[in-house]
Amino acid sequence: MRNYVFGHLDSGRIQHSSDGEDRFLLPGDAFLTALPDRPFRAAIDDPDVSMVVLGQEVVDQVADDVRFEGYRPLSRRAADAWRSTCVHLRDEILPVFEESPLVVSNATRLLVATTLATFPNSTLNEIVIDRRDAHPRTLRRAIAFIEANAAKDLTAADVARAARVSIRAIQLAFRRHLDTTPMAYVRRVRLSCAHADLCAANGSVTVIAARWGYARPGVFAAHYRAAYGVSPSQTLWSG
The missing domain is CATH 1.10.10.60 (Homeodomain-like)
Incomplete structure (x- = not known):
């Protein structure tokens, strides 16, 4: 199973090495430890670290063919927002609503989406060129599926599968014809x-x-x- 392990250093120091690069992490730094199946080494000095593990199958529910391409956040502001989201979900949402499947699944996808907006990855610079699947029939199949299954834990991948297109194609169809997204619908x-x-x-x-x-x-x-x-x-x- 492919897992991505992200972290936020609250105190202490970490020297982290992977892909031939040494990185020195200080309090306040967010980071991706290593890409799946890539070796890494870490020397730690009295750390207080919060960790988040995202499996590839969870990431794939939000976007197609995601590849993380960097170990550091895009900016300090993005790192702070990611950290705040993690803390909010961990301390305020999940303990209270752990028996509500829709809340838990929404929280998980919020975390994935925030992570995709924080760390360099293949979804940030993609340009969709092929519009053949952005067809009204695609949209009708998706809407019928959503309306019949709204009480279930739905993902963009589920909607795309029901419409028989890719996640990118179903996102394009909703954007083009309804000016919204599948999950907003x-x-x-x-x-x-x-x-x-x-x-x-x-x-x-x-x-x-x-x-x-x-x-x-x-x-x-x-x-x-x-x-x-x-x-x-x-x-x-x-x-």
Whole structure:
């Protein structure tokens, strides 16, 4: 199994060597230890390190044919955002919502997406040239699949597979015809399902929000108000 091991050094020092390059890590540095199947060496001095392991199969749910191409973040700002995301998910989201599959899966994909935006990889500079698969039929197959399976743990890879195209092609189809992304459309459908549950008084606002993948009721309330013009509690009470 191909795994990527990322880290953030909170204190101490690390001297890290791989691919013929020596890197000296200091507190505040984020890093990729090594590419899969590549040897590396590390000399550590009283470190406090937070580690994240992402399997290739998890990364592939977010983007096609990802290849990480560097060991250091694109910028200090990107590293800080990645670290904040890791801490937020570890300390605030997963302990509270570990029994909510949609919240856990959304948290995992948020971590992958943030990692892809932080460390150099093959998705950052890709230009999609072939538009043959961005066809309305592709979109119709994808929408039918999403609407039939919104309660399940869906990934962009699942939607692409159901539409019988690649992840890049399904992303292009949604962007070209609906000016959105497959996963944004999934969230839109889930918000509609949450609206139906609120109208039927099928649980509290917090329970319904978590059921449809929202870890933070405040975010759910903001998205709901933007879509329906009222708060979730108003819909629940009126139902």
